[in-house]
Amino acid sequence: MFASPPAPQKAPRPVSSTSDIENLIELMAKLPGLGPRSARRAVLHLIRKRALLLTPLADSLQIVAETARECLNCGNVGTTEICDICQSEKRATGELCVVEDVADLWAMERASVFRGRYHVLGGTLSALDSIGPEQLRIPRLLNRVASEQITEVILALNATIDGQTTAHYIADQLNGRVRLTSLAQGVPIGGELDYLDDGTITAALNARKEI
Amino acid sequence: MFASPPAPQKAPRPVSSTSDIENLIELMAKLPGLGPRSARRAVLHLIRKRALLLTPLADSLQIVAETARECLNCGNVGTTEICDICQSEKRATGELCVVEDVADLWAMERASVFRGRYHVLGGTLSALDSIGPEQLRIPRLLNRVASEQITEVILALNATIDGQTTAHYIADQLNGRVRLTSLAQGVPIGGELDYLDDGTITAALNARKEI
Numbered sequence: 574m575f576a577s578p579p580a581p582q583k584a585p586r587p588v589s590s591t592s593d594i595e596n597l598i599e600l601m602a603k604l605p606g607l608g609p610r611s612a613r614r615a616v617l618h619l620i621r622k623r624a625l626l627l628t629p630l631a632d633s634l635q636i637v638a639e640t641a642r643e644c645l646n647c648g649n650v651g652t653t654e655i656c657d658i659c660q661s662e663k664r665a666t667g668e669l670c671v672v673e674d675v676a677d678l679w680a681m682e683r684a685s686v687f688r689g690r691y692h693v694l695g696g697t698l699s700a701l702d703s704i705g706p707e708q709l710r711i712p713r714l715l716n717r718v719a720s721e722q723i724t725e726v727i728l729a730l731n732a733t734i735d736g737q738t739t740a741h742y743i744a745d746q747l748n749g750r751v752r753l754t755s756l757a758q759g760v761p762i763g764g765e766l767d768y769l770d771d772g773t774i775t776a777a778l779n780a781r782k783e784i
Numbered sequence: 785m786f787a788s789p790p791a792p793q794k795a796p797r798p799v800s801s802t803s804d805i806e807n808l809i810e811l812m813a814k815l816p817g818l819g820p821r822s823a824r825r826a827v828l829h830l831i832r833k834r835a836l837l838l839t840p841l842a843d844s845l846q847i848v849a850e851t852a853r854e855c856l857n858c859g860n861v862g863t864t865e866i867c868d869i870c871q872s873e874k875r876a877t878g879e880l881c882v883v884e885d886v887a888d889l890w891a892m893e894r895a896s897v898f899r900g901r902y903h904v905l906g907g908t909l910s911a912l913d914s915i916g917p918e919q920l921r922i923p924r925l926l927n928r929v930a931s932e933q934i935t936e937v938i939l940a941l942n943a944t945i946d947g948q949t950t951a952h953y954i955a956d957q958l959n960g961r962v963r964l965t966s967l968a969q970g971v972p973i974g975g976e977l978d979y980l981d982d983g984t985i986t987a988a989l990n991a992r993k994e995i
Contacts, residue, residue: 593844593848593852593863594848596844597841597844597845600837600841603837604830605822605826605829606818606822606825607826611816613887613890614817614887615816615818617861617885617886619815619845619848620861623849623852626811626814627845627848627852630808630812630845631842631846631849633804634830634838634841634845635842635846637804637808637827637830637838638834638839641804650828650831674828676824679824
């Protein structure tokens with residue numbers, strides 16, 4: 574018989590140590606866009622602006638850690654089971670905009686031109702990373718198109734190879750069941766031809782319009 | 785007579801709103817090195833890595849918000865009245881390294897070549913911003929040199945105009961009371977002459993050494 578091992582005792586946090594600050598720097602350095610040097614700079618900035626920034630940021634992170642969740646309907650990030658956009662009466666048009674990622678949804682919202690609702694796939698199809706339709710929210714999309722009063726699906730996927738592959742797959746699945754559109758391709762506003770890639774110029778020329 | 789206005793009632797935090805997340809993005813965007821776009825990216829990253837990053841970061845910020853403080857002796861940032869370096873028996877040499885900022889102290893510590901103690905000025909003299917010796921930790925420095933067993937003061941101020949002005953002022957004040965040195969100036973390790981400014985090349989040539 575073995576004696577049961579003593580329960581691990583939680584060591585009291587040492588009162589006199591700078592390791593709390595080093596720990597914070599290490600965590601901050603894991604954020605995208607920050608490295609070890611900028612994390613140190615950010616932490617010093619935070620400590621200098623304790624009341625204005627450090628405490629509010631700590632509180633805000635705590636709140637978001639407790640409340641943030643994915644919308645069960647569309648995959649948007651919010652603080653409720655069904656997100657504000659899905660809940661909104663004003664957005665209940667038959668238009669559904671399909672995006673890869675929550676960041677893309679936010680980008681569309683900043684343009685504040687689209688008044689319908691969204692569907693966030695959570696990525697793109699990728700044979701290399703063995704991401705199939707089941708790993709994304711594609712079954713749920715087909716489901717929504719069948720059960721909600723959807724009249725048009727706008728594919729707003731990124732103009733990358735993976736994005737376009739995914740768009741083709743979805744278009745195949747929905748073919749004939751609903752009106753399908755995608756974002757126009759062409760010269761971006763403020764863009765200079767000299768700096769554009771050949772693909773964009775080709776797309777813009779092919780989609781040229783009467784003035 | 786006026787009736788006293790009704791006491792403002794603290795509104796309960798709305799349960800269903802994405803404004804918590806927007807609030808967090810706004811706070812993150814105030815960090816040096818992050819703008820609105822990278823703050824959004826960072827917040828999405830945090831929400832995706834809730835257990836690994838978001839909760840630990842919230843806890844760590846809370847701890848630092850409660851415990852971080854300036855060392856009463858040298859101005860370093862730590863979690864105790866007197867910082868680890870000032871307390872350490874191993875560092876009790878007579879050498880005192882004067883730096884502008886806590887970030888500079890950390891940079892010196894990363895090189896782990898200096899075994900004495902520090903004095904953080906908290907900035908540089910600047911007539912334009914009306915920062916005189918009293919606004920920095922210069923009186924405290926003179927005090928320390930007089931009362932502690934200091935044998936050498938190493939001026940490790942930045943090689944900027946403000947930094948060198950401050951170094952000259954301190955050198956004037958301490959003249960004759962202690963050995964005064966400053967960091968060597970020259971070609972940085974790995975530096976290519978072609979990319980160096982004239983001032984650095986001049987300094988390196990003037991301080992040239994026998995091989």
